Amino acid sequence: MNISTKLLHPLFVGEVRGIDLRAPVDAAAVAAIVEASNRYAVLVFPEQNIDDAQQLAFSTHLGPLETSIKKLRPGHKLRLDQRVSDISNVNFDGGLQAADDRNRMYGLGDRLWHTDSSFKAVPAKYSLLSARAIPPAGGETQFADLRAAYDALPDGMKRQIEDLVAEHSVLYSRSTIGFTDYSDEERARLPPAPQRLVRLHPGSRRKTLYLASHAGWIRGMPVPEARLLLRDLMEHATQREFVYTHRWKVGDLVMWDDRCTMHRAREFDMAQVRDMHRTTVSDEVSSLEQAA
Ligand SMILES: [Fe+2]
Numbered sequence: 001m002n003i004s005t006k007l008l009h010p011l012f013v014g015e016v017r018g019i020d021l022r023a024p025v026d027a028a029a030v031a032a033i034v035e036a037s038n039r040y041a042v043l044v045f046p047e048q049n050i051d052d053a054q055q056l057a058f059s060t061h062l063g064p065l066e067t068s069i070k071k072l073r074p075g076h077k078l079r080l081d082q083r084v085s086d087i088s089n090v091n092f093d094g095g096l097q098a099a100d101d102r103n104r105m106y107g108l109g110d111r112l113w114h115t116d117s118s119f120k121a122v123p124a125k126y127s128l129l130s131a132r133a134i135p136p137a138g139g140e141t142q143f144a145d146l147r148a149a150y151d152a153l154p155d156g157m158k159r160q161i162e163d164l165v166a167e168h169s170v171l172y173s174r175s176t177i178g179f180t181d182y183s184d185e186e187r188a189r190l191p192p193a194p195q196r197l198v199r200l201h202p203g204s205r206r207k208t209l210y211l212a213s214h215a216g217w218i219r220g221m222p223v224p225e226a227r228l229l230l231r232d233l234m235e236h237a238t239q240r241e242f243v244y245t246h247r248w249k250v251g252d253l254v255m256w257d258d259r260c261t262m263h264r265a266r267e268f269d270m271a272q273v274r275d276m277h278r279t280t281v282s283d284e285v286s287s288l289e290q291a292a
Pocket of ligand 1 (some may be wrong): 110114115116263
């Protein structure tokens with residue numbers, strides 16, 4: 001095995017060739033990928049054409065896998081294994097989702113800048129997304145480098161936010177685009193999760209912002225002030241120099257570190273199929289329990 005990496009973005013995106021993720025990988029290969037991920041945060045693996053079983057097998061090497069929160073809704077039928085998030089506009093029967101399909105409405109929230117599962121007490125560590133079908137235009141995924149964004153903050157702002165704790169809620173982020181279709185039971189099950197606003201990224205020992213559209217409150221701060229600060233930081237972190245746009249090809253697999261990046265999906269023609277499958281590796285502890 002001879003892994004080679006090419007820069008796709010000068011700050012934080014590497015393209016990895018020389019490894020077949022469909023085949024069993026050994027500990028040395030996993031260590032090399034983790035090391036590359038610690039450096040780049042976003043890794044693009046072209047031409048993998050992986051299936052769900054192979055994607056699950058590879059992802060498991062990186063840590064415990066999350067299960068989709070959609071499975072928790074009574075009566076909701078999953079198209080895929082519950083450890084594979086269905087990021088598609090396809091319904092259970094294989095047709096395109098109707099315009100008012102609840103899953104489509106929910107999925108539109110992915111167009112907001114976010115990091116996966118920051119609304120869970122123990123959030124995501126890595127996400128792995130593979131392209132099974134893509135529309136002829138649009139549907140890109142954009143990534144933002146939150147370590148570089150942190151580095152570029154003025155010292156005064158770094159001091160101001162150093163010890164702040166934000167509360168993240170998927171109900172909040174969806175509500176900002178008018179999606180509020182949650183039962184009382186779901187609301188009770190998805191309380192806001194506290195997360196540090198500034199984290200130390202364990203693999204690189206670099207400080208990073210930890211932001212997402214899910215963040216709606218900051219502990220000890222009046223709500224309007226907190227939301228303005230969060231907006232300012234999101235705006236700062238998504239400036240052009242910190243952003244990479246991935247234009248998908250069928251067969252691509254992209255792996256990113258959720259602890260130090262944000263991402264969002266871009267718009268496309270909903271009459272076209274976009275079928276992406278995500279596996280998500282859980283972090284070990286809440287960001288509050290990690291070293292500051
Ligand atoms: Fe996401």
